[in-house]
Amino acid sequence: MDDEDDPVEHEIDVFLSKSLAENLYLLQYPVRPSHMTYDSIQHLSTKVKPNQKKVELELALNTKSPHYAKSKGEQIALNVDGHKEGAETSYYASSLMDKQVLTSVPSSTNTGRYAVGYLKDGELHLSPLHALVQLRPSFGYLDRVDSRQKVVQSGGGDEGESSQDEVEEEAKPVTIKFARPESDEAKARRLASFEYLNKKREEERWVNVDYYGIYDDRSEMERELLLAGRGDQNSAEFNITPKDYLQMLMPLSSEDKQEKPAMPNNVLSLSQLKTMPLGDQVKSLLVNAKVIQFHQLMNLLPKGTDPQATLRSLQHVAVMVQGCWVVKSDVLYPKEVCSPHSGISAEYLCRGRDYVIWRFTQSRFVTRKEVATITKLPSEDILDILKQMSHIRVHQGWEFGLEYDYDFTNRYPEITQRQKMLWEAKHQAIFKQLNISKEQEKKIRDQAAVEAAGDKPRRRRRSSSRSSRKRTLSGRSISDHSDIEIELPKQESLDVEPILIDGDNNTESMEVNHISNGPTMELSAEGMSTLNSVSHELRTELLKFVQEKLYSRFVLSISELKRLFTVKLSTCPPGHIFGSGVSEKLLEEAVIEVGGIILNAQWQTEHVYVLSKTGGDLDTIRGILVDFLKSNHKVNKKSFAKLVESSLGTSPSDNDIKTVLRDYCVPKLGSWYIKCCSDWS
Template identity: 45%
Template structure:
C-alpha cells in the first residue's frame, strides 16, 4: 500500500494556528467542585469573601446561603447557629444572624504537577493556550462543628471553676525543671517529616484576601480577554525542529535531579530512590534499613534483577552471615568518630559489643541479655537497641534470633559459608583480646579438665559415712596394677606349691564412730567440694573465695551452701586451667568467707512439709544503698516465721524504722531481691524449691 493511500481514510480537515498566551500564565487556576453536580453550579451564589495562601495554593470561598428558600430547614439552621455561637454572640461570631447563613468551601490539591495542562480558547481559526498554575478541588468545610465542640468544653470548664471556692488558697506545688537533651540528626529528621511539623508550617503562611467578581462583571470580562494572545507575547519564528526533536520537546526524558531530597526517618526507605542507585548502594541501603535479611528477600528487592554473584559480592562488603541470614556490619551502623544517641558511647565500643552479640548468635538461637551486659559493659539502652535489631524477646528463654535458619542458602553457597566462618573465627580472636574472653581452644581445654576434675570428686551418697576411699575410675585401675605388681614382687611364682598364707582377719574399715558422721567425708585429701587444702597457709585462695562470695551476694542477697557450690562449679567451667579456685574449696571455707564479708547465718523455721537438701542459709543485708535498713528488718522477721504477707512488712517497717519505701516500685524491688512469692505470701529465697 502506498503511503498516500494510508491517509485517505483520515484526511486533514483544517489547519489551526496555535498561540501561547502569557497574560495569566502565573495566575490561572482551575477550580473543580467534585461534590457538586454540573447542573447545580455555584454561579447564582453570592461570594462574600475569598482568600488564598499562594505558596500552598490553598483557597477558601465564603458563600451566603438563601435562608428564605423553601428548601432551607430553618429549625436546623437555628440549632447549628446556637451550637456554634451560643446564646450571647460576641464580636467574633461565625454567623451574623440567628441561623446558619453561610458556608465555606476549602480547597485541596489534585495533582502534584500541572505542567502538562493548559486552558485553550478557539477564536477565528486560532487556538490560544494558557498554562495552568494549579488545579484545586473545592469542598464544603465543617470547621464550624469543631468550634461548637470547643465552645461546649469551655462552658463546662467555666461552670466547674465557678463551683469551686474562691476563698481557698491554692496549694503550693514544687516546680519541676527539666532540661531538654540535645536533638540528634535522626530525631530532627523525624520531626521535620512529621505531620505535626508540616501542619504547623502550613498554618504559619498568612492568608491573602482576594476580590471576587461575578462571571457577568466587566472586570471578569477584562481578565477573560487576557486568555487570548496579544501578538506581542513572543516573537514567532520559523518552526525548523525535526519530528524526533519535536517529540522530545513534548515528552522530555527524565533527568536526575540535583536537588537534595529531604532526609527520611531511619525506618523508611524510598523504593523510588532505591531504583536510581547503583547495586552496591542498593544493598547497603536495604541492609541499613532492615538490619537482617535473607538472601532470597534481598534478590526480590534489588532493581533491576542482576546476577546473584554480583549481589553476593556487594553483600559481603556491608553484611556478615549469621544463622544463614545476612546482618548489617557494625561499622556500617556506627561510622568512625560517631557516638551513641542514647548514652554517648563511642562507635568503636558499640561496634565491639554488637560484634560480640552477633557472634553469640552464630553459636546459639538464644542469648541472655544479662550475660551480654556482663561481658560488653555497655549501657542497657544500647544493648536493648542492638538486640531489637536482630532478635525478639521470648519469655523464660531469652532473645531469639529474628529469622529462622536459612538452610537453603547454606547448602547452595558452601564457599561463602566457609569464608564467613573463617571471618568469625578471626573476629572472635580479636574479641578475646579486647573483651578479655577465653579463646575457643582454651575454652574447650578448660571445659574438659574441669569436667575430669568434677568426675573425680563425685561421691556415692549411698555409702555410709565412714572413712572409705573414693577415687576416679582411671586411678582405681592404676592403683590395682601397682598393687598387683608389688604382690608379685613379694611372692614370686614358682613351680613349688606356695606356702600357706593365713587368712586376713583385719576389718576392711575402722570401727564405726558416730562422731564421724558430723565430719566431712575425706578420702585422698578430697571432700564433697573437691581436694581439701590447708587454707590457713593459703591466703590467696581465701581472698579469691571472698571476692567470689561477695560478688554473688551482691547479686542475689541470699544464698545457701548448695547454691554457692553450684555457682562455683559454673565459674570453674569458664576459668582457665590452673585457676586457684580449681585447687579445691570446701564447704567450711565457703561458710567462713561468707561470714567474713559480713553475711549472717539465718536460723529459720522451715515448713514441716518441705524437704530441702541444705538448710544452711546466709544473707548479706549491707549493700551500701538506702535499702539496707529494710533488708535487715526482713531478715529478722524470717527468723520467727517462714512466710509473710505484704502488709505485714509495711507494718513492721513503720514499727521498727518509722518509715517505709516511698513508692510501690521501690517496695517491689526490695521484696523481689530477697523473697519469692507463692500466692498471697512471700517466702525467703532459698527456702522454697524452684518451680
Template identity: 45%
Template sequence: MAEEEDDPIVQEIDVYLAKSLAEKLFLFQYPVRPAAMTYNDMTHLSAKIKPKQQKVELEMAIDTVSPNYCRSKGEQIALNVDGTCGDESSTYTSKLMDKQTFSSIQAASNTARYAAAVYRKGELHLTPLRGILQLRPSFTYLDKADAKHREREAANEAGDSSQDEAEEDVKQITVRFSRPESEQARQRRVQSYEFLQKKQAEEHWVNLHYYSVKDSRSEHERQYLQCQATGMENTELIKSPSDYLTMLMPPSTEEEIDKPVAPSNVLSMAQLRTLPLADQIKILIKNVKVMPFANLMGLMATGTDSTAVLRCIQQVAMLVQGNWVVKSDIIYPKDTTSPHSGVAAEVLCRGRDYVMWKFTQGRWVVRKEVADVTKLCQEDVKEFLDHMAVVRINQGWEFLLPYDEDFVKKHPDVVQRQQMLWMGIQTKLEKVFNLAKEDMMPKKQDAESAPSLIISGVQRINTARAKLNENYVQVERGLQSKKDLSKTSTAWSNADTSSVMVKEEPLSEDEEPMDTSAAGDSMNNGLVNGVHLDGGSRDSLKGRSIGGHTDVVSQELKEFLITTFKKHCVLSLSELKRFFNLHLASLPPGDKLFSGISDKRLQETLLDTGCKQILVPFPPHCAAAPDEQKVFALWEFGDVYDQHRQVLFGLFSKNYRIRRNVIQARLTQEFGDDLSKQLVDKLLKDCCASHGGMWYLKGTVQS
C-alpha cells in the first residue's frame, strides 16, 4: 500500500474560524494602482461608508511639492471647480487641487466563499469577508466644474427671457393617470438605473476615522483576525469528501439571482413556435401591428396550413387595403387607460377603429381631422397613426404598406367577409361620432380599379397642373375671339354712318368678365389656394387686360401688401400667399383680384411696394420648401425704428438663427449704450420668433 501511495500527507495544519470581525471585514482593491505603490504612507483626510450599499469614499491628500506635480494645472482645476470666490463650501480651499477622492464599487455581490487568512505558529485562522470593494479615483469635481460653466453661460444670457418669451414658452399640460403596476413591471423598475440611484441617495453616509497600518489601534484590531477560543476539542469530520467539497465551494447562484426579468412580450422564434397557432399569430400581429399575409406565412413553421392561419388572423386583425392590421381591443384591453390622457380603453378603441376605417377609404389621413372627429388628444391620435401609417411632409399620413392586390384576388371570400364587418363598424361609428351618412359613404370603384384610385398628394398636384394649363388655353382662345368680334363690329359701324359707333371700352367696376371656358369653369378654377402654380401663361394674359383694369388690380394688390406687412413686418412667401388667400375669401364675388395673381407678379408687386427679400442662409440640408426659404420684409415703415430693423435684417442675412445677446451687442454698437431693453423687445416681437433659446425671423422657424 505504501508503494501505491502517490499523494503522501506532508503536514497537518489546524484550521480555525475567527468570527470577531466577520461582519466588519472588507477587502479593498486598487485596480488602477500598481501593487508596489501602496497608499499606506499617504495622508488620509477623511473616510465614510454607506453600510447597506457597501459604498466607501476615501479622501487622500496630494503631494503638491512633488517634482511630478504640475502646479499651474492644479490651480486651473481649482479655479474651474470653485471659481474666483472662496468660501466654506469650496472643494479646494487652498486654491490648488491638493486632494483626490476614491470611490468604491462592489467587485462581487456574493462573498460567502471568500475569507481572509492568517497563518501563525502552524495554525490557519480564517475570517469571512463582508465585502470586496474596488476603489478608483472619483471625478465628481469635473461635474461641479461643468455646473459652474453652465451657470456662467446662463449669467451671460441673463435678460434674454422677457415677458413675451415667457408667454411663448407656455405649453399645454396633459394630465396622466398611472395604471396599476404589474409584478414584472415592478421588478424591471426596481432593477432600473434610476431606482438604484434614488436608493443610493436615500442612505446617509457614516463618517469613519482612519488609522494607518503602523498605528497601535490597527495592530490591536489585527489580533481579532485570530480565533480567540483555540482550546476547544477538535471534532472529527463526519462529512463525505463530496459533501465537504460542496461546503467549501458551493455552486454559484449569483448569475441566476442577478439576472433581470425579461419583458413579457420578448420571445425567440423557437419559444414562439412551441405555442398554439392562435397564440403565435396573436403575439406576432400585436407586436408588428401591420403585416401582409405573405410575410405572416413566412414566419410560420414549414408546413403550416394557410387556411388555419387565415382562420386565426381574422380573430385578432382586420383587413385594410389587403393587409392585416391588429384589432383595437388587442392593443387596448378592457379596463386599461391611455398612458397619455387617461382615457378609457373603450374610447380609444372607437377612435382607432375610425382611423382604420379611414384607411379603408383611401391612402391618406389628416391627423387634425381625426382629432376633430374623435375628440381625443393629439398624442393618442398620433399613437393610432404610428401603428399603421407614416407621415409625409405637407401631405398627411400615408398607410404604411402598399395595396396587396395579390391577396385580394386570391381570397375574395375573405375580402367579402371583411367588407361586411367594416360595414357594421361604419354603422357604429356613425352613431358614436354623430357623422352624416354622406361623409361615410365610400367612393364608387370596382375591384379591378381599386389600387389605381389610391393616389398620392403629388399625383393630385400634377393633375391640377394639367387642368390649369388646359384652362389657360381655353381662356386665351376666348379673349382672342372676343377681340376679333370687337374689330368686326367696329368695321361694320364705320360702313354704316347712320348706325351708332361701337368701340372697345374698359369694363366698369360693376361688370364681370365673360365666362369663356369650354367646360363651364370660371377663370378662377386655374387657381390653387388662390395663387397660380404656373405664372407664365397668366402673365401672358396680363398684357391683354382691357384698358385700365390692370392698374386697378395692381393698386389693390399694393394696398393689400402694404397693410399686411405693416401688421406682420416679416413674412415668408408661403405665409404671404396664405394671407392673400384669406383676403380673397373675404372679398365679394367679381372683385378684380379674382382675375388671378401669379407668384411672379406677386413678387414683382412686393418689390414695387418697398419690400425687400432677406437672403437668410438656411443650412444646406434644410427641409423647408423653396417658398419657405424666400423671406420678405418691409424695409421702411416711416417710424423711428426703421434703422434698427435694417440692422436686425442685416444680421439675419448672415445667419438664420441668432442669440439675443448677439443682437443686443450689434444694436448697441450701432446706436450707442443708451439702447433700452423695451426697444429690443419690440424689435424681436415684431420681426422674430424665439425657439430653443435662439431667435429666428418669423416664418423661418424649423419644426
C-alpha cells in the first residue's frame, strides 16, 4: 500500500510488562449483566487450583433483601443439612441459603494470544494473560441433598441409628490380584486416558487466597505492576573504565600458592567483593552487616563508586531506620529458608522482623516482651532478630544498634521522605498480617511516643552506667532484662511541647520527634504555594493523578485523597517530582481544576469532593444527586427516581438511576450511602 494514501495518524510507545505474567487471571461472568458486578458483595472465601487454573468464589447472599424468598431459602437449607440446626457440619449455618458458589469453567480460547493493556501518559503497557476463566453458579449443594438422601435410605430412614445395631456381615474370602508388567505403550495410553487425568485433577488441592476489593491499598499496589519498569534506572551501575572491566573479567590471581584455611561463613572477603557487580556488593555487605550507615557502606566499596548508583542498589535490598540502613527481611529470609531454632517458615520470620524494624522507626528502644506478645514468635527467633539490629540496655530494653544518622537525612531529603512514606504505607499491611487491632495500634504508638520523649534525659546518665552496661552485655548467662518496661515520671512526658515554626513558610505547627526517618511531607491546609505558582511539571503530574482518581471514584474525601497520594508516592522512583512536597491546598486546587466540587454538607466531618459532570448524557441526573447529597448522606432509590422525574419532567430508566447511584454511593440494607461516609457501615 502506498504510504501517501495511508499516512500515520498517531504513534505511541508500547511496553511489555511481565511482573504479573504468571498470576494474571481474566475472570468473566457470562450469566451476569455487565452493570451488576460483584464488587459490593461480601466475599466469604476464595480458592484456586493453580495447575488447573481453576477459581472458586463463595459469595454471601443478602437474606434481608425484599427480593429474597425466605421460605425457599429455609427449604433448600433443610434439604441440604436436614434437622441439624447449629451443627458444625452444616453447609448453611444460619438455617437459610445464605451463600452461593461461583466455579470457573476453563475457556477454550488460547490465552497466549491475549494481553491486558494499560494506557497511561501516552504509553501502552501490555501484560500477558496467564489464564482466562468463566465463572458460573455452582449447584454443588444439590449433590449434598442426593448424598444425604442415600444415607437416610440405606439406614432404614433413621439418620440417628447407631452403628452398633447393625448386623455384622459374614466373613467372605478375598481374592488377591497381582498386576502384570505394563508395557510402555500401555502406560502411555493409561496416562493419557480421561480417567487418569480426571483423577489427577481431583487430587490437586485447593489453595486458599485472600480477596481484596477494587479500592483496597493492596489492589492499588498490584495495579502498578501492570506498568513496565524503566530499563535505564540501573544503567549507571555499569559505568566503569575498560581497565576495571578487564579486571572484573579476569581478576588477578594470588601469588601465594599455599592452601589457606577456610574462612567462617559470616566473614566476607573484600578482594572477592571487588569482583562482584555493584548490586551484589551492596547486597552482600548488607546481609553480613544487617545494619549499616551510608558513609560506612561507601568506605567498604571500591574507591570511585558512584553514590547515586549505590543508593539505587541500596533501596532494593534495605530500608531506612533512623537514618541508617537495615537489610530487608525477604532478602535475609528467602521463601525456601526456615528458622534454625524452631523450624518455622520464612513468612512468619519476615512478618515478625518487619514489625521490629517498624518499631525502631518509632522509638530507640524495644522490649522483647512486647515483640513476643505481638508477633507470637518463639523466644529464640525473637532474640536472634533483636541481636541483628540492636543491643540490650539494663532496665530499658533493646536499643537500636547505631546512632541516628542526621548527616544522611540532611544530605538526601528526597530519599528520606520517600522512605517515610513507604513505612506509612507498609505498617498498615504489617498490622493487618499480625491481626493488630486499632486499640493495640494506638497503645503501641502512645508507648513509642513516651519512650521517644524520655530518651533524651536518659542520655545524661549514660557515662555513669557505661561500665556496668559493658559488663552486662559481655555475659552470656544473664536473663533478658529487655522484658522490664520503661518507668518514666509522669511529669517527663508532659514536658514535651510542640514547636511552632513561624516565618515565610507559614507552616502548621508540628511536634518534633527525633525518632523518625527525617523530614516528612506535611499535607497541611495552609501554605503559600498554589497550583499556579508551582513548576509546570509538578502541576501536570498532580492534575493527572487527581483526575485519574476522581474520574474513577467520583467521590473523594480529603483523607482518602491524601492516603492515595501516599500510596502513589511510595511507588514513585527516587527523584520524582512528587518528592518535592505537595500540600493539602495544592490537592484541593487540583481537584477544583479537573472539574470536582466541594460538597458543603452538614453531615460531613471533613472536606468531600465530588465529580458532578463527566460530559455524558447523565450529567443532569448527577447534578440532582449531588444537590441531594448536600443535605443527606443516605439516598432511597425510589424517592430519588421520583425526584429526578419531577425535575426533568420525564421518567428516567432504571438503568440510568442505578448507574448514577453506583458511581457515588454504596448499597446497604435497602438504601444507598455516599462512598466516603463512615456511618453506613
